[in-house]
Amino acid sequence: xxxxxxTPKFRILKIGQSMTLQCAQDMNHNYMYWYRQDxxxxxxxxxxxxxxxxxxxxxxxxxxxxxxxxxxxxxLRLELAAPSQTSVYFCASSPSGGxxxxxxxQGTRLTVV
Amino acid sequence: xxxVTQSPEALRLQEGESSSLNCSYTVSGLRGLFWYRQDxxxxxxxxxxxxxxxxxxxxxxxxxxxxxxxxxxxxxxxxPEDSATYLCAxxxxxxxxxxxxxxxxxxxx
Numbered sequence: 001x002x003x004x005x006x007t008p009k010f011r012i013l014k015i016g017q018s019m020t021l022q023c024a025q026d027m028n029h030n031y032m033y034w035y036r037q038d039x040x041x042x043x044x045x046x047x048x049x050x051x052x053x054x055x056x057x058x059x060x061x062x063x064x065x066x067x068x069x070x071x072x073x074x075x076l077r078l079e080l081a082a083p084s085q086t087s088v089y090f091c092a093s094s095p096s097g098g099x100x101x102x103x104x105x106q107g108t109r110l111t112v113v
Numbered sequence: 114x115x116x117v118t119q120s121p122e123a124l125r126l127q128e129g130e131s132s133s134l135n136c137s138y139t140v141s142g143l144r145g146l147f148w149y150r151q152d153x154x155x156x157x158x159x160x161x162x163x164x165x166x167x168x169x170x171x172x173x174x175x176x177x178x179x180x181x182x183x184x185x186x187x188x189x190x191x192x193p194e195d196s197a198t199y200l201c202a203x204x205x206x207x208x209x210x211x212x213x214x215x216x217x218x219x220x221x222x
Contacts (some may be wrong), residue, residue, distance in 0.1 A: 104156030
């Protein structure tokens, strides 16, 4: 199993551009999460999904959109990129909710200039 | 509002000097408390899940405990390879997984 795979690993965007961060998992997990991590800080929840076709907002959803049409993929869309979205983005998945642990990808480092 | 607070923000220890990291939380409908380790440039790596007050889990030099309001990660006789950021997270009643800001641990030989 590859686990959770994020692409790209690095990206530089200009202000106002849009992009999609890709996240795929091959563990057949129902739950998936998107986080951002600013330097020296913890993880802030952007959006999460408890199954295909179901998404919900986290702590910092503004400026982002998600979709979940299949169990495997959970892309994160940035529209009209702003410098405040410069961060490291992590995708995670877990088998279910409750006490099941989440498995993380290696992250996407995004810089908006 | 659900919240996770970790202290201290940073901790420097001499090799062999035991200490504890704190995670205090307020959450509606706790479904699990998690500890993760994060190395620079990498994603968090799972360490422990705790479900109820009084529960304890151990792994090598690490021991996690849970009360109704906080969790502790005890590090016994740490080694330099234990240097990392340690993150605490809670899953609430709507299955949001909420993280604290972490404790950056440095262990010197």
